[in-house]
Amino acid sequence: MDFGFTDDQRDIQRTARDLLSERAKPERVREHAESGRSDSELWRELCELGWPGIAVSEEYGGQGLGRIELSILCEELGRSLAPVPFLASVLAATVIEHSASEAARERWLPGIASGETLGALGVAVDGTAELVVGGAEAQVIVLVEDDGTGRVLAAEEAEVEKIASIDPTRTAARVSAGDGGEALDGDVAAGVDRALVAVSSELVGVCDRALEMTVAYVKERKQFGVPVGAYQAVSHRCAQMLLETEKARSTAAFAAWTADADPERLAEAAAMAKAAASDAGREVTASAIQAHGGIGFTWEADVHWLYKRAQLDAVLLGGAGSQRARLAGILADRVRASAAA
Template sequence: MNFDLSDDQQQIKRTAHELLASRMPMERVRAAAEEGRDDTDLFRELVELGWPGIAVAEEHGGQGLGVVELAALLEELGYACAPTPFLGTVLAALAIEHAGSSEQRERWLPALASGESTGALGVLRDGVAELVPDAPGAAVLVLADVDAGTATLVEPSAVPLEETRSIDPTRRYGRLEPGADAGEPLEGDVAGALDRAAVAVAAELVGISQRALDMTIAYIKDRKQFGVPVGAFQAVQHKAAQMLRDTESARSATYFAAWAADADPDRLAMAAAMAKAVASDAGRAVTGEAIQLHGGIGFTWEADVHWLFKRAQLDAQLLGGGATHRARVARLAAEARAAKV
């Protein structure tokens, strides 16, 4: 099996990396975060490239590519910690694409794929959706009850939406309490749609982890103590090696799950649960270790590494954290074993 990205997939990833490196330095992330806004100029550029519709079928105005291409793109957006409504929009599009009716797809996907409208995906618990990423300003919301295996498509005009603050100011979040009869049910493959969404979030976490690792390596090579770079000390090297191990493990699990979503859906449930578990744990661990290895400066507002840490904390819990998905892996494995007996 060839685990390398294809030439076209590598081109998408390279183009995104170069664009974001030039357009989204950390100073620009900081400005958007401190002002509590999205970077609309960057989102406009992403729209011009057709990227909100990268995994939307061509018949609905998208590029008709797969979850692997979406994962490659989201990894780079996570690396840049880009303050745009891109994640929420593609998560809503994935849910509608795979679980919506033909009428729902025809109504919403062209607008989401073209960037004319933005969307969001949230999780209902006890009738409330807390901290829904990119909900403020969204034209359509998908609210999922994971335990019940159901999802509802809601227009924000029909339910009260409260913009809420979180520890992550690089993204705007909303709170909704839609009521039992609000919205239209998605009656397709809700579980498969949520699995694909979990893989997408895992991909962003991979990018966040990689950026935290790269920033840390650069710092420990430059920062000196006792006349030598702190990266020369074995204890520091061990920490950096653990960060690399965690990041690469998350990347491997995530791209396998993305491949399964496109090529072998029967393996998607297990692969998605593993990817989200590993990527969630890695995102929190790697960004936390990055702050520690930056020393005293890592705890200051002026240090850029804390933006990554904060984004990782919220992404790690979105659509279920590490513990939730490890339990799901155990349950799926037990079910598979029982089926063979």
């Protein structure tokens, strides 16, 4: 039993944090968010380092590392809010690798792993997804439906309409599949559950950063002659933010581990992780705005970017409520199974 990272995993984390704290400073994130552009320079750099292919198998040109390593990068990118199409691309790669045909894997994965091809993943109802993160710039789009079916299609095979979301650090699109592309012929849930873990890890990073910014602020900001963080109404809110963050972190880590080491438990673990991370993302970033007071409501204060990222990630691939509904189903099956035994 060991909950810690290996030395290699710690190296990945440290390298990523160092790089992003240098290359994705808040002012740079804001500049790109305001102009609605991805940071193509940073993205090129991340591609050279092999980030988009970290969890793609070596046979498809990736690094073939595990889901824990991918989660580490997701968390660090969530912390920094780097305006790059990383999450959307790795979500698409994950579902293609675990749920699509061999032909589709060969066609798309090497490009996604190298970063030359961008991917996106959306949840569609009757072939149309209202908001696909990264959809506007993706060359390959995966759409999954609630009934466990899905399609993978080249962007030109779909109807892609660029839209603006509340989170301008990433592009978004409305995507209709029609009959284009090819149906996912494998285990769609196996891909989607792994994708849920990646989103959960990004949310953990968002929470971690929101808490860090808030703690720094409430130590500095004085009212009535003392730092506001000395008031328990404020400090206990911060403690609650930590509790939510750690709940999300522990369940996301568990889910990433099961994906590689104990896939039988992945469905449950992924649903738990996404439920905890979606709630934490919303509550922690909302608390960050509140604890910043009036400043927190201004455009300049940067906490709002975290709130916006969290709002989108929280609903991505199903929010806390739908994950808990899945869990309730798993619990009900268990009761039936033990009654039958």
